[in-house]
Amino acid sequence: MTKKLVLVFAMFAVALAWAASGYTVNLQKPAIVAGAELKPGDYKLELNGDKATLKHGKTSVEAEVTVENGATKFSQTSTCCLGEDGKYRLEEIRVGGTNTKVTFKQNSGMAVGK
Numbered sequence: 001m002t003k004k005l006v007l008v009f010a011m012f013a014v015a016l017a018w019a020a021s022g023y024t025v026n027l028q029k030p031a032i033v034a035g036a037e038l039k040p041g042d043y044k045l046e047l048n049g050d051k052a053t054l055k056h057g058k059t060s061v062e063a064e065v066t067v068e069n070g071a072t073k074f075s076q077t078s079t080c081c082l083g084e085d086g087k088y089r090l091e092e093i094r095v096g097g098t099n100t101k102v103t104f105k106q107n108s109g110m111a112v113g114k
Contacts, residue, residue, distance in 0.1 A: 022044050022045065022046050023044070023045045023077065023095050023098075024042055024043070024044060024077070025042070025043045025044075025045045025054065025077055025079065025093055025095075026041070026042050026043075026077070026079075027039075027041060027043060027090075028040055029081075029088060030087075030088065031079070031081055031088045031089065031090045032087055032088065032089045032090065033054060033061050033063050033090045033104065034061055034063035034104075038054065038056070038059070038090075039056075042056065043055060043056045044056070045093065045095070045102070047065075047067060047100075047102065050064055050065060050066065051063070051065065052064075052065040052093075052102055052104070063104050063105070064104075064105040065102050065103060065104050066103045066105065067100060067101070067103075068100075068103070069099050069100060069101075070099045070100075070101055071099065072099060073097060073098060073099050074094040074095060074096050074097070074098065074099065074100075074101075075096060076096040077093065077094065077095055077096035077097075078093070078094045079092065079093050079094075080092040080093075080094075089104075091103065091104055092104065
């Protein structure tokens with residue numbers, strides 16, 4: 001019985017750690033991230049130091065970011081885009097339920113996988 005309890009606890013801890021490192025972000029219109037144009041839809045945002053990865057199906061884009069922690073939590077996840085010539089460049093993501101603000105660095109390198 002004790003081994004099963006330890007196994008269940010370990011699985012719960014791993015699931016909790018995975019959930020804490022990934023967030024869901026909805027892009028309502030096409031947006032450019034690190035030179036790649038992402039289609040509208042739900043993306044998984046993963047943060048690793050000064051890198052952010054947005055994943056949707058087989059599409060994966062990595063960009064350099066600055067991660068800041070504000071004084072208060074954001075009530076919902078929101079994105080901010082800067083429009084130029086009809087194109088929207090993803091500038092910032094505020095992660096709902098946290099105080100995390102992710103700001104994308106301009107002219108950062110691009111890593112796209114499909």
